[in-house]
Amino acid sequence: MSGPRPGRTHDITAARHDHIVEHLKAAGLGALADLGFLGLDKDCNNQVVVTGYKATRARKLTTGQKTAxxxxxxxxxxxxxxxxHLRPGASSPNSARAPPAPPTCSAPCSS
Structure with a gap:
């Protein structure tokens, strides 16, 4: 796999650049992906990246598509x-977070 990419790089762009579909097929593996990966795996007969169904204003999802x-x-x-849980600052018992900021007072301060 490749090194880190700029935060503005979309996941599907990185997956295409790194040839993820080809690596999955070579390894005999598959992947579940979100709708941001629609169109990544264009081989209808041997799909390895499974995404859900996307509704549009004109085309609502069927009950079967919603179930899928x-x-x-x-x-x-x-x-x-x-x-x-791997992200920095994620809520977990072992995460090192800064203490919360003290509460602020919205009432007028008196000197």
């Missing part, structure tokens, strides 16, 4: 929660 989205979200949730 819930199943994909349930599979992604534990991973997303794990990433959240």
């Amino acid at each position: 989205n819930r199943i994909i979200a349930a599979g992604r949730a534990p991973v997303e929660h794990g990433f959240a």
